[in-house]
Amino acid sequence: MYAMLHRRHFCTSALGGLFAFALRHRCDRLFAADAGRVRKRCLVLWMAGGPSQMETFDPKPGTATGGPTQAIATRVAGLHIAANLPEIAKRMDRLSIIRSMTSPEGDHGRGEYYLHTGYPQVQAFPRPALGSIVSHQSPPADYPLFVSIGARGLGPAYLGPDHAPFAVENPEEAVRLITGLRRQRHALQRLLAFNRSFDAQHGDAALARRSASLARIERMLTTHFVSALDIAQASDSDRQRYGEGEFAQRCLLARRLLEAGVPFVEVAHGGWDTHADNFENVARLCQEIDRPWSVLMDDLQASGLWEETVLVWMGEFGRTPQINANNGRDHFPQVTPVVLGGGGLRGGLAIGQTNETGLEIDSTPVSVPDLFATLLTALGIDPALEFRNQFGAIAPATDHGTPIAELLA
DSSP states (O other): OHHHHHHHHHHHHHHTTHHHHHHHHTGGGOSOOOOOOOOSEEEEEEETTOOOGGGTTSOOTTSTTTTTOOEEEOSSTTOEEETTOHHHHTTGGGEEEEOOEEOSOOSHHHHHHHHHHSSOOOTTSOOOOHHHHHHHTSOOOSSOSEEEESSOOOOOGGGOGGGOOEEESSHHHHHHHHHHHHHTHHHHHHHHHHHHHHHHHHOOHHHHHHHHHHHHHHHHTTSHHHHHHOGGGSOHHHHHHHOSSHHHHHHHHHHHHHHTTOSEEEEEEOOOOOSSSHHHHHHHHHHHHHHHHHHHHHHHHHHTOGGGEEEEEEESOEEOSSOOTTSOOOEETTSOOEEEEETTBOOSOEESEEOTTSSSEEEOOEEHHHHHHHHHHHTTOOTTOEEEOTTSOEEESSSSOOOOGGGBO
8 A cells, every 4th residue: 555655646746747638638548559551641621610612612703692702713724712712722723622512410519520520420329530540540659640739629439549639729738738748757767667666566457558658658758749749949931931820820730740740630720600790700711721721731742741641621511602681601511612632632623513502512412421432542541441349330431432533643
């Protein structure tokens, strides 16, 4: 009993917030141990709230439903997008738009789940987020393989907590915690040595797992991940190019993490639930994302990572073509806008189209499972890959989706 109490006192006094950090970020479960097939990276730009397709990538100027939004030409002849995104318009030869994807989920929570997992939400059978699948199928590393910036991210379900997201809701706080761990690294090493002799005497599985967790944290402290996480180390020129604001800083951090080898990074940007003052709000939101997104693409291309990184821009659903009494647009999952690029996917395309009012899909309907089959294929993962959940049930990676052939080079 004395040995246990003394050990607890050592842990508490020597390492301070270490275990709080580990519990908050589930560090004992964040490091993948399964060899896989992924050799590419994935970057998701998540527009929380559901972005309006008609003020972004499917404008309808001059129509009853189009509102005041104007369209501008892009680098691709004949392909127009909303005037709210002038920098992205210059780079549309590297991006493709899906204008004909539909979803049955018009609720925020269920829409977020569906667009993160490719499956409708069923409480009795949870499904892993795309980031968790990529983590599971990636080679092991001493740093997190799935990072969510600005949001908690969705969970790994039956893939297990090894593949949960490392949530960086506040980058500065995360850096402070890790810096504190680095300062106490010698204490951590002493604790690891203490653990080895203590665990050998007691042979407790839970203690062995705790020791393994501490060892992983200790190894993480020496990786490029920790340096990448500290955007204070970024150059002044980088900060100026990305611009000001949370989304700009998150995009800069995402680039650094991708360069450090993290295979899946999600960047969240909120405020897109524009039930009121849609046109003013979406213009402001687009201004916030247009420059950082463009600079991020340029940097990935300059570093050689563009062809290795599949980029996805999306949210829970689209917005109604009808303009409501508050000059806003409501939820409209019947048309859910998605933009893809990088990773060997073809750019400069518009997959499908909506009719003149935007109320109906005219051609090439795409489902959410089709999107996920396309993404997995681009990442080098077989969309027909099957897992088994904790009850032994077979769980396919996609819900019978078909890859979009036009996008795959």
